[in-house]
Amino acid sequence: MTLTHLNQKGEASMVDVTDKDITDRTARAQSAIAMSAEAFEQLKAGNNKKGDVLATARIAGIQAAKKTADLIPLCHPLALTKVQVDFELDEAGQTVNIQAFCRLAGRTGVEMEALTxxxxxxLTIYDMCKAVDPAMVIGPTRLQEKVGGKRGHWTLEQSAGGKS
Known part of the structure; x- marks a missing residue:
């Protein structure tokens, strides 16, 4: 297998995507953060001292997707056309489940943007709730689905890595 992010000398190199076809590309990623009952109840009730945790985390996630090329070496700067961050509260597990979706028409995928x-x-939820529960646990964080490009449609369920 040839590594795509190395040049002929074995040096780090950003992949040239100039000749790739422009296709509609999407990616969905997930993460989660588990916390104490006290932190979860504060978050759910919206009375965290730092403010609206989920609204702030949503904006932070959207901003992060837009800054991925600044954070991850060799990622291409992308003109994202859609970034969506949603939350689901799991009361039984005292967990916030996070779903991120990114979309564009381009020459390279948006997996890293969705994961970021x-x-x-x-991380933003952690930052805003750490005074109540510094032992919160983040994860798993993983790609759920990608569409577009040469490989077409991929889902976590069809991958061996999708087994929990």
Missing amino acids: AASVAA
């Missing part, structure tokens, strides 16, 4: 959005949203 989900990760930074989780």
Whole structure:
């Protein structure tokens, strides 16, 4: 297998995507953050001292997707056309489940942007709730689905890595 991010000398190199076809590309990623009952109840009730945790985490996730090329070496700067970050509260597990979705028409995928959005949203929740529960646990963070490009449609369920 040839590594795509190395040049002929074995040096790090950003892949040239100039000749790739422009296709509609999407990616969905997930993360989660589990916390104490007290932190979860504060978040759910919206009375965290730092403000609206989920609204702040949503904005942070969207901003992070837009800044992925600044954070991850060799990622291409992308003109994202859609970034969405959603939350689901799991009361039984005292967990916030995070879903991130990214879309564009371009020459390279948006997996890293979706993963970055989900990760930074989780980190923002941690930051805003850490005074109540510094032992919160983040994860798993993983790609759920990608569409577009040469490989077409991929889902976590069809991958061996999708087994929990």
